[in-house]
Amino acid sequence: MLSHKAKYALKALLYLAQQEETHVSRTIEIAEAASIPKKFLEQILLDLKRGHFVGSKQGKFGGYYLLKSKNDITLADIHRLFDGAIALLPCASLNFYERCSDCVNESECLLRHGLITIREETLKAMEGITIASLVKK
Amino acid sequence: MLSHKAKYALKALLYLAQQEETHVSRTIEIAEAASIPKKFLEQILLDLKRGHFVGSKQGKFGGYYLLKSKNDITLADIHRLFDGAIALLPCASLNFYERCSDCVNESECLLRHGLITIREETLKAMEGITIASLVKK
DNA sequence: ATTAATTCTATAAAATTAGTAGAGTTTAAT
């Protein structure tokens, strides 16, 4: 399951994607439109900024706007930024690889092979869902 | 990501699947073979029993054995039993449906549609991974 | 200067996860 953070991030990105290109959206505006606690959203938008998905303008009349194209922000990206690995175990992950704490012999692990298959299929599906594709629905 | 419980459950099922049909495995035997804390495994095996995946024989010389066929225990089953919904949000789940706490209008939610697609694809993949398919690798 | 916005750091409450403890029950063998 997605964390609230990841869900809120997606809702915020969807909001931004539906505004005019030139529009800069204030945090409070996004928070109210998408039913997200404002102070929590502040943190999330900063994370999205650090991830180079959105840009910001500081000071009066400042706010946030999409930095990347809607077509280039995928569900996989947002999952990774807020919830980490797509894979079901760290040993089957591409971007968050780690050995399982209880692993004795990774190359002989029966579980790992199946989980790599799942990761490949899930990832393909998640990369197919973009902010643009969600808005168009 | 899978919880330790789900991972341990899968490892325990894989162990059982590799024993002879008639063999009854003690908890301590599975725990040592699969590097799982014994007391934790006790709970997990009870959950698997309540889910009708394994059967047990009580008393001296008792233990656990597979109840369902290896071909009929899928990754999706174990995920659902220990980690709940396959879907990324409760509103996109078949077996664990729930409204999102922050949802204003579910039928108009842009996120939900995409997440249902993901759930369908992930589920198909996870139903394709069985204990039997993992053992054969 | 003032106002309105983002940015940053720290904190806190709640929920979940991972694991432990110990008593109780069942069964087989002696």
Added chain:
DNA sequence: ATTAAACTCTACTAATTTTATAGAATTAAT
């Protein structure tokens, strides 16, 4: 009957993660 060896059940605890909240600092337009 008694004992030994196993599963069964309930409760508890420690650690971690999640979900926020608070408040001061910074930035920019008027």
